[in-house]
Amino acid sequence: MSTYRLKSVFEPASVAVVGSRSRPRSVGRAVIGNLLEAGFAGPIALVNLHPAQMEGVVCVRRLRDLPWTPDLVVIATPAETVPGIAAEAADKGAAAVAVLTAAMGQGPGSPAARLQTLAREKGLRVLGPNCLGVIAPHARLNASLAGRFPKAGDLALISQSGAISGGLVEWSMGRSVGFSAVVSLGDALDVDFADLLDYFATDHRTRAILLYVEAIRDARKFMSAARAAARTKPVVVVRSRHPASAVPATAAAIGTHTQQLARPDAVYDAAFRRAGLLRVRSLDELFAAAETLGRLRAFPGRRLAILTNGGGVGALSVDRLEALGGTLAALSDATRQQLDAMLPVGWSRTNPVDLLTDIDADRYAATIAALLDDPENDALLAVNVPTVLSSSLETAQAMTGMLKQRPAHAPRKPVFAVWLGNDAQATGVLNAAHIPNYPSESDAVAGFMHLVHHREAQAALMETPPSLPEDFVVDTAAARAIVDAALNAGQRRLDPIAVDRLLAAYGIPTAPVAAAADPDEAARLAAPLLAAGQPVAVKVLSADIEHKSDVDGVRLNLVSEQAVREAAGDILQRARSARPDARIDGVVVQPTLLRPKARELIAGIADDPVFGPVIVFGRGGTAVEVIDDTALALPPLDLRLAHELIARTRVSRILKAYRDVPAADERAVALVLVKLAQLAADIPEIQELDINPLLADRDGVVAVDARIVVGAGRRLHKGRGHPRFAIFPYPKQWERSIELSDGNTAFVRPVRPEDDALFREFFTHVTDEDLRLRFFQSVKHFSHEFIARLTQLDYARSIALVAIDPGSGDMLGAVRLHADANYDRGEYGILVRSDLKGHGLGWQLMRIMIEYAQWLGLNLIEGQVLRENRTMLAMCEQLGFRIQLDADDAMLMDVSLPVGPRPAA
Known part of the structure; x- marks a missing residue:
């Protein structure tokens, strides 16, 4: 709805x-x-x-x-x-x-x-x-x-809790913050978060949206709406780590490390991050975010200048800034000289700028003006400590008066205020000037970082990922056959041989494995490896034993057949003694990999009851849960998102070079994460996958041990697309080849995030006149943000299809369709290379777009065409579009086409 x-x-x-x-x-x-x-x-x-x-x-x-x-x-x-x-x-x-x-x-x-x-x-x-x-x-x-x-304002508050709603209203009454x-x-039987995010994203009275979330029911609907809203305005969310109304965890036993590490709140955190939302941890922070977003707009940079007349408060501000990941700004030489001339001897001469306790209001305001003109900072925190020598009210009046009188060409930087002492008059002056003010320096620095993180989240939504390597080839059919065979045999856990083959189908390097039923067979399988000088590892083989180390079921660096035979016998005896209820199938024999400078990592797929598949990455080893150095992301992933996931862990630091240890191949690690996300997309029956350890060094990566759990799984999403992904994955089924009227062929596929360069090159082959007809204005510069909006798609709502020359790889044309929030109507746009007009490419792209609209279930396709664009109007007429003059603009024609029943994809 x-x-x-x-x-x-x-x-x-x-x-x-x-x-x-x-x-x-x-x-x-x-x-x-x-x-x-x-x-x-x-x-x-x-x-x-x-x-x-x-x-x-x-x-x-x-x-x-x-x-x-x-x-x-x-x-x-x-x-x-x-x-x-x-x-x-x-x-x-x-x-x-x-x-x-x-x-x-x-x-x-x-x-x-x-x-x-x-x-x-x-x-x-x-x-x-x-x-x-x-x-x-x-x-x-x-x-x-x-x-x-x-009071009326520009913040929209959406809360699952009535008490939170009432509390925020009460809090707003003493401040100049309006809604x-x-x-x-409440129980959200009908209207839910997604509905209201869609509504307020286009509401001209709303500049920022605040959410209090306990539990999400329809993850795909929420993610689609949240991502769309976050592209247009700030969205701040607070969620309790243990909400009373959260969806309970699944009753199935948790087997893999990755599943244990994918805790519900961490998954919510990953979802909020992926949607571009700013998460805060408490109502106090939500209040601070409301204070900040209600009065300031996002700004570039994270360098904060701090002004105070109390040195201790300035030092605490620096501590808080460093803890939250901000940057303390430097003072330029010119600003330092300017302040030397106006301030008494003894001022700090560095940032924080400590004015001493006897500073008067006029010099306080003049110092703020100097700092705002300094190019070495991006924002200013002004702290005022009340003393008998200076008036808090006069200082607030002097500062607000100076800010009001600053020339229009002066740098427009945000100012955050902390006026200690609860002076209601001074606070009133700051509120009237719409300067965000906070009860403590900690809250003020948090408010500054809220804006920093929001701007960075917006930038991340527009970043272009690096291209995948040309050899990124997966054998989905082989992997599907392996999983189907296991399911048909009633197996939930793949045996090590099947795991090895499945990972190989997705190009993930593994240590080769062989299964032995008894110690003698283990020795025979180890013989060729030992003869080649390769030490051997022996591990217990049992679908019922989740963690081999729990039963002392691993032996490494075995260098003789006798050692292998004895190790296998000892492992089997210990396993049967420790777990008499378990089915012991034998042991696994594989080479012990000697990579002394490799880092032990963990990578895998977990299953969340709300958001579905989750990609897990972090530090590996037997103590992975104790170390708990992991980060999560929702699939699908590209290389940019994979690198960002890696960067959120502490282990990412030792992937860099240090001392005599060369840097690990981080791109190879990122590629494994992208492949795991693709595997989760291709085969929904994979419920858990655990690679631990994944060894990484300068020569690449190798999976030493892995486990995979399969099952039918509960369908989380109705309709089109992956039944369990919270984010609509790349719709590969819409790839196809078409034949043009001149006999040449073109490959048509959905647009990918990494198509930035493809679009830039394409626009060089489009005349200024054709660009004007498409965008209704002259386009001279294609900014990164402009092209990112064309390539960064939410496939649940939008589709853009590009036609590519199979020989050269050049882009020939594109068509796009964007559905409204109600999935009732879709607006289309199309552009073909100017030198390819008359080859039937536009016609074919329009037909595919119409077919996609039917598949998506839309009722109407509509668009606007300049009256002078006779070629497009003629094509619309031939395709059955209704054409009429736009009611508001005589230069435009409105075109619309009712969409019939959905065909099969």
Whole structure:
């Protein structure tokens, strides 16, 4: 449903409140009171079996008795009555209901289930149940149980907790922070995070979005909406590490190291990071983020200048800045000389700039001006400690006055303020000037880093990954056959031989393995290796023993057949003694790899009940859980994301060269992670995969030991695409070859993130006139951000198909389709190389695009074409598009095409 009819939730023309009682302290009366106090301009009604007259409110016994149709109906009645009232609201023509009622049950036949069913049948949007309600200050709407009505602003708050919503509203009242909307989701039977992210991403009154998350139910829908919203405005999220309403862990036994390391909160963290959201760890931080985002916009850089009249506070600010990964700015020589001339002898002459305790307000403000002009910093933290020698109020007035009078050409840098001493007048001056101010230097530095991290997340969303090597070839069919054979045999864990073959199918180097049923066979298999001077490793072979070291089931560096025979016998005896319940199939024999300067890593695939497959990377070895140096990422991955995943671990530091140890081949490590992500995409039945250790040195990588768990798995996502990926993977099934009218062929495939260079070269073959016809304006410069928007796609909502010359690899043309949040309509765009017009390429790309729209389930394709672009209009007419003059611009033609039923991909 997404944004469908949500305008009636936040900008209703009229509101009806259905309450079970009309007593003064009832929920219904409280909501009516909030609506009246907020000054809601539309009609208001109270629906109650025993209506009591209220000034300015229509009072009736039933919704059907209303003389007008309510846009929004607020329901606060016993649970059993809610579905019937919601049905009556839908029949009356209401667009949405907000259900404040709690304890509506779960499962078939419950009031909650009945409400959800009728909402879908009647197209009724449902907020809640068990929600606080909705507040939209710009619409003077307070249809909630919140104790206060916040001022209008540009922050949207979406919370699963009504208490958090109410608390943030209360917090905002003492500050100049306002909201575009405050909404609590409650049980979210219908309207969820994704719907509201889509709505506020395009809401012109909302500049930043704040989320309080306990649990996500539809991970793909959430990720798609979150990524789209984060590209347009800051999205800040806070989530408890142990939320009460989180989805419980799966009951299946956790076998692999990677599965144990993929803890739920770490997976949520990886999801938020991948979506470009800024995660904070507490409500205090969320408040600080709201303070910062409500008043400042993102800025380039992370160098902070600190100004204080108290040296101790300045030192604490530096400590906090370093702890959070920020950079202490330097002072330029010119600024130091300028400050020497205006400040008393004894000032610090470095950053933090300590002005001493007797500094007056004017020199404090002049110092700020000098620091803002210094090119060596990106932002300023101003700390004021109250003393008997200086006035906090006068200092605040001097600073805000100076900032207001700065010339327009002066550098526009953010200023963060800490005015210690709780001087309400000084704080009021700062608030009036929209300067974010904080109760402590720690909060202020955190606010600075919030903006830094948000800007870096935005930049990461636009980065172009390096190209995959040409030899990145996988044998999906071979891997599929291995997994199918295991499933048909009723196996959940692949045996070591199958594991070795499956990894080989994806080009992941392994230490070759052979299985032996007894000690004598182990000795025979080891003989050729020993003859070549290769030491041998022997390990227990049992699908029932998760960790070989638990039963002392590993022997390394064996150099004779007798040693192998004895080791195998000892391993089998110990394993059977330690685990008499386990099936022991023998031992595995493989060469002991002598790579003395290799690093032990772990890489693998884990399975999360909400987000599906997760890629895990970190420091390996037998103590991997104790060391706990790991990072997680949601697939699919490209090389940029893989390198970023590696960089988030401590072990990444020793992948670099140090002392006499050469640097490891980090690109080979990253390539393994990309291949694992591709394996998870190609074969959804792989539930867990564990490579531990993965040895890495300057010569590359090799998997020494690996385990793979397979199974049918629970489908997490309906419709198209991978059944378990939270992020829609590269739609490989849309690759195809086409024949052009001149007899040549072209290869058509979806756009990839690494296609930056391909597009740049393509644009050199397009005339200025054709670019103007496509983009409705002259395009002279193709910035990185411009091309990133063409290549960085969320395949769940957008598709761009490029046609490539199979011989030269050159790009010949492209078509794109972007679906709206409701998956009802899609907007298209197309561009073909200017020297290839008339070859039928545009026609074929349009036909494939239409087919994709059918596959995606859209109802309508639409676009705008310049009236002078007769070639495009003629092609649209031939394809069956309806063509009409744009109502707002006589230079444009609107084209639209109804889409038929979905064909098979």
